[in-house]
Amino acid sequence: MEIDYKNIKVIGFDADDTLWVNETYFRAAEEEAGRLLSRYETPNKIDQELFKMEIKNLPTYGYGVKGFVLSMIELAVELSNGTVSNEVISKMLNIGKDMIHKPIELLDGVEDVLKALSKDYRLIVATKGDLLDQERKLEKSGLIDYFHHIEVLSEKQDENYKKLLKHLDIKPSEFLMIGNSLKSDILPLVNIGAEAIHVPFHTTWEHEKVTKKETNGADYKTVNSLTEIITFLK
């Protein structure tokens, strides 16, 4: 499929694992949680239970580090039958703070792509997670001047993108989304008639995975690296 880029007015970039590394830090934090709770359960069980706790709490807490830490603490109390030490709780609070203050590691070619595209298109960041957290990352990334603004969505489903387009006052065919998550950055856009380019990242959170059936027949482009995008969008 060819994207009719002449129509495109706004390009939305996902942030975490599209512009910069993120999932890697969550994986490391989960492993650390496994070590902190290792007297109560096997690493595998802890990992599974932490995922379940996060999903259970997702409608309440939403995405981002703070909800992750609250779920980790809730799991610690639960798995330890109410006997986990204050020291472990403190360490979990610190894991969260460390994640929030991690330096930004840009993915390959990001700056070149933004530089090239920002001349011809209005670029925005469209991301889940905490607003403050994402604003801070954008600031630290040095990329902020390439973007018109940042949109934080509480979810990335069809409805959320429809609201975004209404808010941007553009038609679906005038919007292109670029991101690493098929579930969040690609399929909803295909559903609402917008354009989407998939740039896979090596690690995908369980919650973001989709089955082959869900992508079957969906009309989107996949590139191996962000820099490929320049060649056909210029």
Added chain:
Amino acid sequence: MEIDYKNIKVIGFDADDTLWVNETYFRAAEEEAGRLLSRYETPNKIDQELFKMEIKNLPTYGYGVKGFVLSMIELAVELSNGTVSNEVISKMLNIGKDMIHKPIELLDGVEDVLKALSKDYRLIVATKGDLLDQERKLEKSGLIDYFHHIEVLSEKQDENYKKLLKHLDIKPSEFLMIGNSLKSDILPLVNIGAEAIHVPFHTTWEHEKVTKKETNGADYKTVNSLTEIITFLK
């Protein structure tokens, strides 16, 4: 001062304690924290220390319930010298979940005002706090159809409002902000040349209080109740 409402294109409403009750629930949660930690300190000291902890963590966590709960847990560990029970930690997690799922209690006249103004102006919600949390409250409030969209700001300072106006593609003189916090909803708008109307709420968080000196000479209108606004904006 008279607001030149002929120029106004967009009206921004603060949400918490402007459209609906919020601060009251934080006060109740703080009192509950005081009771949970009463074996370690006096209620007054706990209250002061919790405020200090929130302010210390504000640059990391931002506004909203999740950061509040994380600060409350950190304080519990600290004040108890690392001996607080898992039961107290659990109760604190539940305080947060209860706050997030509280029903919405609209303030007097809100719906009448929105109904009247939405015919002539584009209305938006401009709020701090968690995006998911604020979206959920807006949904539960039944007010969502009056608003073009919701803007969650990580801070409400001059710079954040400047970005918002850029994003809305309007001039400062075309924007009117309505809210209960002098510090967040009024003074920054006066500073950047936009319009602002202050609708005080009976309870103000310590962090949102301003001195008489800070408001001295600032050009904004104050009304006792939201419904007064209709009379001079219609």
